[in-house]
Amino acid sequence: MRSFVRNNSLGLFFGVLFVGTLAAQSVAGWQSFNDEHVGEQLGTIGYGAYVTSTDFAVAVAENWQSEFLQFLLYVLATVWFLQQGSPESKELDKPGLETDEEQKVGAYAGPDPPRWAALGGWRTRLYSHSLALAVGVVFLLSWLAQSVAGWASENEHRLEQLRDPQGWGDYASSADFWERTLQNWQSEFLAVGAFAVLAIFLRERGSAESKPVGEPHSSTGVEG
Template identity: 50%
Template sequence: MRRFLREHSLTLVFAGLFLAALVGQLFAGQADYNERQAALGQPELALGPYLFSADYWVDVVENWQSEYLQFFLYVWATVWLIQKGSPESKPLDKVGPESDREQQLGEHVSESSPKWARAGGWRTALYSKSLGLAMLALFLFSWTMQWITGWYANNSDPLAEKMGLVQYFFSSDFWNRSLQNWQSEFLAIASMAILSVYLRQRGSPESKPVGAAHSVSDRSG
């Protein structure tokens, strides 16, 4: 058990932080919702009903979708786009999907390679893009959930204009919720890419070695 916890500590710690933040948002969101309801003279919600309310879930999934959009774009963009000197970027001479030798495919696979990497054909082609496709699927799922829960929350608001699901997709509320999250994710990626050229964090795989030159784009430099 101790070995398992050590080997998976990064995922486990952030999963724990996620759950703690989700619970914290539940309590804070309920308090905020009830304050707004009281100001309007509307009935308040207990914690249980609020947990299953559109008001709670639209706030949750609108953050999920922006994170998965960030990862999807980052995974795909870093195949072709580079930032000289950043460990978040590939070296300048490795732009593109790289050779079979570099990707350990074809005659370069080994017994320890994943099954679908050794299979060849459509399975290897699909597996070679599976991370980006998974992030895209999670983004589309959570964005769709934001759309539906946002529409339901909007129509549950006694002061809001009632609209259909398609009409809500083109509403200012839906796009304001989406874009205010997207811009923060894009800023974070750009900041990390450029700041990691000049700044260091000793021991982190997201940083170059402390003594590496600014112009080096990989950790071996």
């Protein structure tokens, strides 16, 4: 067990943080929701009702979709785009998809490769892009969940105000929906771009996301 925890500590660490912060968000959101309803002279709801509500669903989904969009674009952008000096970039002479030999697929597969990497044909082609495909599917599903939950939440608020409900298309094309969506997107793009550039000049000893402390600023694609 000790060996398992050590060998998987990075994933476990972020898994615990995810569960803890999601739980804390649900409690804070529940209290904020009830405070708002008290101010509007509406009834409060229980914790269980809140975590199964559209308000909580949209609060969670709108952050998930922006995070997975960030990962999707980063995975795809780093295939072709380079950043001199950044450990987040490939080496400057290796833009693009690289050769089968460099990627160790098909006849060039090494010992104990992933099965689909060695089979060749459509399965190797599919597996060669499986990371972007998986992240892209999660992004699309999260975006869809955000739009549907937000639409349902907006219509609940409109009914409370004795206003007519609106269709999903109207909500998904509304300024309010896109203001919330783009607010999340721009913060993700800023964070990723800033990290790629800051890692050129700054170091974190022992981190796989940093170059070795004594590595020149110009070294590209080198990780500690």
